[in-house]
Every structure is written in C-alpha cells, then in structure tokens.
Amino acid sequence: MGCCSLSARQAGSAGTGQDEVELLQTGRSRKWSISEGQSEGSLLPKDPVALSETEDTEALWGRTREELVNLLITQPISGWEGINIHCLGEIVWSSLVFLRSYRMEEMCECYIVLFSFHLLILSVDHTKKAFVYEGLLPLAGMRMREVVSAISNTFEIAGSMTESRLVCCQNSADFDMWVQHLQNQIEKANANCPVSHNSIISFLVPCDEQWKKRELMRHLFCNTILKWEGKPIQHLGRIQYLTMVQVASGCLGDSEERLLILFPEDLLFLSVDKERTAITYEGKLPLTGIQAKEKSAMLGKLQFEITGSLTEPILITCSTAEDYEKCLFHLQKPEENLDSLTLQPPPIIPKKSWR
Incomplete structure (x- = not known):
C-alpha cells in the first residue's frame, strides 16, 4: 500500500529501520x-x-x-x-x-x-x-x-x-x-477518540483479515516492541506468516493469547495487552532447534505441538484451518525435506514380449 506505509524506525533499543515500499508510486x-x-x-x-x-x-x-x-x-x-x-x-x-x-x-x-x-x-x-x-x-x-x-x-x-x-x-x-x-x-x-502511541493495534488485532496482517507486519517493523531482546526485528528477515494463537506451555495449564510470527530462521512470540495499545516481546525460538507435530485437526480444536531441546513442549491452538495449515507448512519445513530427498529416476518398464 502506498501512503499508509510507515517509514522505518528503530525497534527496541538498537538497529536501524527496514525501508518500506516507496510511497505514492502512481500519479503525476x-x-x-x-x-x-x-x-x-x-x-x-x-x-x-x-x-x-x-x-x-x-x-x-x-x-x-x-x-x-x-x-x-x-x-x-x-x-x-x-x-x-x-x-x-x-x-x-x-x-x-x-x-x-x-x-x-x-x-x-x-x-x-x-x-x-x-x-x-x-x-x-x-x-x-x-x-x-x-x-x-x-x-x-x-x-x-x-x-x-x-x-x-x-x-x-x-x-x-x-x-x-x-x-x-x-x-x-x-x-x-x-x-x-x-x-x-x-x-x-x-x-x-483519545488514543495512545500504539492505538492502531486495536484496529489490527485480532488480525483476522489479510489487510490487517499486512498492516500489522508493517507496524512491527516501525514501532517499539516492549522488552525486546537480541538483534532488531528488522534483521530477522521477511515475515513468512503472522497470526494470533493460543499458547500453553508444559508447566502451565492455562493458554494465553500470543502473536505467532514466522521468520525464515526464527519463531517469534509477542503478546498484546488487554487495551490493545502495546506489544511485548515474549520469546524467540530458532527453527533449526524445534519440531512441529500435529495434535488435532478437528474443527474447533486445531492444535499442534512444538518440541525441541531448547524449550519445553508448547501447545499451539489456531482459530482457523488456514492458520493451522500455514503454520505447520512453514514449521515442518517442506522445502528442506524436499531438498534432502534423493531423487531416483523412474523404473524402466520392460517392453512386452510378443510371440
């Protein structure tokens, strides 16, 4: 989108912004x-x-x-x-x-x-x-x-x-x-309509439409994420998928609402406050150290589990079948699985013998 694209600023306390698409490219x-x-x-x-x-x-x-x-x-x-x-x-x-x-x-x-x-x-x-x-x-x-x-x-x-x-x-x-x-x-x-610095979040969360997902992606790259740790979010690469899910860790019975964001090499978890005015960093996992396993594909209970050496089991519940399928698609890394296969030529079918 043109004019509503935000100029990149710093996320957290360090790093420079990532340039957005040039604004207003049409017209004289x-x-x-x-x-x-x-x-x-x-x-x-x-x-x-x-x-x-x-x-x-x-x-x-x-x-x-x-x-x-x-x-x-x-x-x-x-x-x-x-x-x-x-x-x-x-x-x-x-x-x-x-x-x-x-x-x-x-x-x-x-x-x-x-x-x-x-x-x-x-x-x-x-x-x-x-x-x-x-x-x-x-x-x-x-x-x-x-x-x-x-x-x-x-x-x-x-x-x-x-x-x-x-x-x-x-x-x-x-x-x-x-x-x-x-x-x-x-x-x-x-x-x-008194609003605070990050009030646009209330319009974008829950991100249940494609335009909301796109605007929220831009927002994350251009605004402060509370309690951010590590390298700036702009340096994590292009966002591959973003959605709101329910997360339950192994030691906690109750699930909590989280923004799940998939980058090329990392899985990021963010939380949104009840007033929908601020986004807080909750954790990041390298994709190379985790596995995703289907738990339930029943409508109303779309769940998969994340396990790995660096984390206790995490149960993820999605709200839509699309979110469920897209998350599993990226987390199970089908591209890597295809690359690792040894492609064999098809078997040669012998010609029929004619008497």
Whole structure:
C-alpha cells in the first residue's frame, strides 16, 4: 500500500529501520531538489512548471467537487482495503493537492478526502479518470502545521503512527479551507477518540483479515516492541506468516493469547495487552532447534505441538484451518525435506514380449 506505509524506525533499543515500499508510486509528479539535511524551506521545484497547470480543484476531469464526491461513494476505488468507504462517515472537505513525504524526491499528485476521523489519500489515474487507493490515516494523534517556505500554500501533517508529509494546495483559498477543516477535525478526533502511541493495534488485532496482517507486519517493523531482546526485528528477515494463537506451555495449564510470527530462521512470540495499545516481546525460538507435530485437526480444536531441546513442549491452538495449515507448512519445513530427498529416476518398464 502506498501512503499508509510507515517509514522505518528503530525497534527496541538498537538497529536501524527496514525501508518500506516507496510511497505514492502512481500519479503525476514534480521533481524536487532534496538532500538528507535539508529543511522544507529549501525544497525548490526542479520543474519550473507551476502547480496552477494542474486541473482546477473544482474541475478534475470536468467534474465539480460534488460530482467527484458522488463518484467516490458510488464507484469502486482501485486497490481499496479495509472498511467500506461508507463506514467512514460524512465527507468534510476534499481537493486535488501535491503530496510528498520526506523520504520522496518527487511530489505526487493526489486527491485527499477529509472524513470525521480519517484522512483518505488517493492517487489519480488520468487515463482511466479514476482514483487509486493509497492510504487511510487516522486523525486522532495527528498534528498539522503551516509551512512557511518558498512553496506557498503548504502544510505538514504528521503523527505517532505515520511519517511526516507535505501537502501543497493549488491556491490560497483551498489552503485556508484545509487548515480550517483539518484543525477542527483533528481536535474533534482527539477529543472523541483519545488514543495512545500504539492505538492502531486495536484496529489490527485480532488480525483476522489479510489487510490487517499486512498492516500489522508493517507496524512491527516501525514501532517499539516492549522488552525486546537480541538483534532488531528488522534483521530477522521477511515475515513468512503472522497470526494470533493460543499458547500453553508444559508447566502451565492455562493458554494465553500470543502473536505467532514466522521468520525464515526464527519463531517469534509477542503478546498484546488487554487495551490493545502495546506489544511485548515474549520469546524467540530458532527453527533449526524445534519440531512441529500435529495434535488435532478437528474443527474447533486445531492444535499442534512444538518440541525441541531448547524449550519445553508448547501447545499451539489456531482459530482457523488456514492458520493451522500455514503454520505447520512453514514449521515442518517442506522445502528442506524436499531438498534432502534423493531423487531416483523412474523404473524402466520392460517392453512386452510378443510371440
């Protein structure tokens, strides 16, 4: 996903972040002169074409703002993920802007839509005259400030869960509307939906949908995991599978909810607090030192057992057949088993004898 991808930061107390997919790769763009140490005040367009060349806010594809709003709520949006757009509430304001994160060298043309508690970011496909989903940002916890620089009509949005972005409006009237509406909606969102640093976890756990799993994976690479030990999570490799399971160790009769995460060489266990605001490290096992054995494949009791020289037996209970099969698939390492087989040529069938 584009705009909602988070810039990588440190997990725990050490290590550098893992770069996410480049943001906003679709849509038209303008080149900007940027280096690591520059502030937004020194961002000057390399392309001298003025932003006013872009279609007017009220006339994108010859449609008025009201017609574009109607298009948003009646026509499918390419790449849409998560909750239905109709569940986001009333559209407060929307317009065509140029947007850039601090990690991008280009400013991309986007259509952003302000709802009561969210800011929707869409890229623009002029060929198909359609919108493409790029991200949905919660207003709760967001900060906005006006940017005074050589680029006029620009403001910055940032938050604990998202990297900073510059938003350049097409004219001063549109800029004034965004500043007024966005400030009001951020205040309302913070008053009605008070959230802590990791509140997005409550939306992603339980991770019972694919889009939740993907967003939770990104979240883990970009945010602090309490009581983390060992090398940074970014150095464990690509996540192969993630799910929520019930875990019972050999000495404890009661099972506990855990996030089970499979990396190429490690099995990671994390816990989530009752308020769904923080994730805590619970342990990590090397895959080379453990074995997974099926215990029960009955619906409602999908269980397998993990054993090994470095751990007491651990009983894992999955909530879905897909989680059960995927976990066993990775833990039983079928790729290694196939590689270890000695492939023999097929037997030669003798020709029939004809008298």
